[in-house]
Amino acid sequence: MFMGEYNHTIDVKGRLIIPAKFRETLGDKFIVTKGLDGCLFVYPKSEWSLFEEKLKILPLINKDARQFTRFFLAGAAACEVDKQGRILLPQVLREFAKLEKEVVLVGVANRVEIWSKINWEQSMSTYNDDMNEIAEKMESLGFSI
Numbered sequence: 001m002f003m004g005e006y007n008h009t010i011d012v013k014g015r016l017i018i019p020a021k022f023r024e025t026l027g028d029k030f031i032v033t034k035g036l037d038g039c040l041f042v043y044p045k046s047e048w049s050l051f052e053e054k055l056k057i058l059p060l061i062n063k064d065a066r067q068f069t070r071f072f073l074a075g076a077a078a079c080e081v082d083k084q085g086r087i088l089l090p091q092v093l094r095e096f097a098k099l100e101k102e103v104v105l106v107g108v109a110n111r112v113e114i115w116s117k118i119n120w121e122q123s124m125s126t127y128n129d130d131m132n133e134i135a136e137k138m139e140s141l142g143f144s145i
Contacts, residue, residue, distance in 0.1 A: 001025075002107030007117065009101050014094055015086040019105060022112050023081060032093060033076035038119050040089075040097045041072075042079075042105075042112035089114075 006019040018026065022042075031048040035041035043051060055072065058065035075096060079087040089099065102117035115123070135145065 001109055002112050003109075004107045006105045008103055008105060010089065010094070010099055010103055014089050014091065015082075016089055016103065016114070017084070017086050018081060018112075020085065022105065022107065023085060026081075026112070028081045030079060031076055032079050032087070032089065032114070033072050034074075034093065034096050035113055037123065038097060038115075039106075040093055040099075040114040042114060043110070047110045 002022060002025060004019075004021060006022075008017050008019070010016045026042065026044050030045060031043045033041050033043075051072075055069045058069060060066065075090075075092055077090045077093065079089070081087055093099075097114060098116045098119060099114065100116065104115045104117050104120040106113045106115065106120070138144070
């Protein structure tokens with residue numbers, strides 16, 4: 001399970017160090033794709049396979065299903081960790097998530113999210129105001145604390 005928050009920087013070539021704690025579970029090769037909320041999602045190969053299977057069973061005749069599938073698969077890239085613990089993030093993914101220099105890597109159960117530091121801080125600043133309301137809504141999804 002992924003958890004925790006790590007601050008790192010992307011170098012001028014687009015390389016990013018993956019925290020050792022995350023590399024233990026991700027392995028040397030994993031998938032990075034566009035995520036929701038303007039971040040990138042990082043999946044170990046095993047989790048990516050499960051995600052792909054869910055995408056495959058979506059009905060092809062449903063326009064939303066086609067767009068949803070394209071969103072995640074079109075920008076997906078297999079990344080490999082180099083000897084320094086870095087990956088090269090494709091330009092299209094860096095642009096999508098507005099990743100420039102400072103980034104935040106966040107463990108979120110079965111995946112890692114990569115955020116621009118500015119977007120992460122903006123997102124987190126609203127959490128305190130909204131979290132009680134969100135927690136109440138989680139009950140309708142079958143989750144309670």
